[in-house]
Amino acid sequence: MELPLRMTSKKFRLSLDSRASNAYLHSLLEHNPIAVVVLDRTHRFQWCNPSFQKLFRYEPVELETWGIDSLIAGPDFLQEATQMTRRVLSGERAHTLTKRRRKDGLMVDVEIHGVPLILDGEVVGVYGLYQDVTERMALAEAMQEMTARLHSVREEERRRFARDLHDSLSQELALLNWNLNRLETLLPQESATAAELLRETRELAELCGGQIRSASFLLHPPQLGEADLNTAIEWLAEGFQKRSGIAVEVQLQRQKNAMPMLLQSALYRVVQESLANVLRHARDSSVLIKLSRKGNWLELAVINQSRKPIEASMLSGAGVGLAGMSERLKECGGNLHVNPLPEGMHIVASVPVSRHAVCAS
Numbered sequence: 001m002e003l004p005l006r007m008t009s010k011k012f013r014l015s016l017d018s019r020a021s022n023a024y025l026h027s028l029l030e031h032n033p034i035a036v037v038v039l040d041r042t043h044r045f046q047w048c049n050p051s052f053q054k055l056f057r058y059e060p061v062e063l064e065t066w067g068i069d070s071l072i073a074g075p076d077f078l079q080e081a082t083q084m085t086r087r088v089l090s091g092e093r094a095h096t097l098t099k100r101r102r103k104d105g106l107m108v109d110v111e112i113h114g115v116p117l118i119l120d121g122e123v124v125g126v127y128g129l130y131q132d133v134t135e136r137m138a139l140a141e142a143m144q145e146m147t148a149r150l151h152s153v154r155e156e157e158r159r160r161f162a163r164d165l166h167d168s169l170s171q172e173l174a175l176l177n178w179n180l181n182r183l184e185t186l187l188p189q190e191s192a193t194a195a196e197l198l199r200e201t202r203e204l205a206e207l208c209g210g211q212i213r214s215a216s217f218l219l220h221p222p223q224l225g226e227a228d229l230n231t232a233i234e235w236l237a238e239g240f241q242k243r244s245g246i247a248v249e250v251q252l253q254r255q256k257n258a259m260p261m262l263l264q265s266a267l268y269r270v271v272q273e274s275l276a277n278v279l280r281h282a283r284d285s286s287v288l289i290k291l292s293r294k295g296n297w298l299e300l301a302v303i304n305q306s307r308k309p310i311e312a313s314m315l316s317g318a319g320v321g322l323a324g325m326s327e328r329l330k331e332c333g334g335n336l337h338v339n340p341l342p343e344g345m346h347i348v349a350s351v352p353v354s355r356h357a358v359c360a361s
Contacts, residue, residue, distance in 0.1 A: 056102050296353050303345075
């Protein structure tokens with residue numbers, strides 16, 4: 001008799017453990033601050049927690065009567081919601097940031113996780129996790145607006161400085177050249193030393209004038225809003241070469257789709273700052289600009305072939321510098337690498353293609 005009693009006791013304990021686990025699970029879902037809804041394999045409502053009711057303002061009886069997608073997705077997001085449901089019912093997990101509609105018609109930003117309920121290898125239903133991210137999205141939008149405003153203010157300051165630099169110093173250099181021409185007529189013709197000094201001074205003045213024109217152009221070059229990234233880079237390279245005398249070769253892969261403006265701006269500024277660094281530290285050089293697809297990454301390379309090595313530390317102090325380039329790329333999910341060469345510098349900006357999908361293969 002003892003054996004059956006032990007077996008009965010074991011079964012009883014298992015039953016208690018099972019009921020305790022179910023109670024624990026139910027309490028966990030019931031009091032979860034994240035809205036949870038459970039649907040069967042035909043996508044009909046089975047259960048939701050109070051957080052779901054609070055978020056969408058629907059009673060369970062209403063959710064049982066009408067299709068949940070038609071109730072909370074609304075006409076604008078119904079197709080997206082239906083596609084997501086099909087994915088989850090096929091056994092795939094789904095995640096998205098989107099909008100859903102409350103009973104009073106107000107649209108809220110939500111983060112959704114759709115998870116299939118699988119028993120014995122078969123999908124028997126789904127459960128959805130909904131988190132209200134309206135405040136988070138509003139904050140992100142405010143940060144984007146603030147960033148855009150900051151960029152606008154910075155561009156206006158660069159434009160003003162470029163204009164002042166060009167207008168003021170160009171006039172002074174023109175006066176300097178005029179005085180040098182006058183001085184040449186006053187010097188004794190037999191003074192070879194004075195003539196050589198005058199020639200060197202005139203060349204130095206012309207060099208300074210060229211550097212000022214190049215620096216002014218780089219501070220406020222052709223804007224992205226006037227053309228796409230490829231064309232803007234070509235204009236930038238052409239203007240830089242014309243004003244500085246530094247040879248620039250451009251190899252840009254054809255784009256398949258339009259890039260987001262944030263990404264275009266980040267890559268354009270990498271080229272702009274790289275050319276500014278060449279102007280400051282490596283005038284006796286040539287530049288190659290390449291935009292290409294490298295596996296799952298879009299890669300922009302600015303290769304400076306100089307007659308002498310350039311230390312990376314020399315590039316970090318001027319303009320937005322390396323830190324500024326890197327920060328812009330991080331906003332796009334990318335990164336920046338600076339590789340000193342035996343003769344020159346290799347700057348590479350990379351962004352994930354899967355995130356932006358912009359270049360033809």
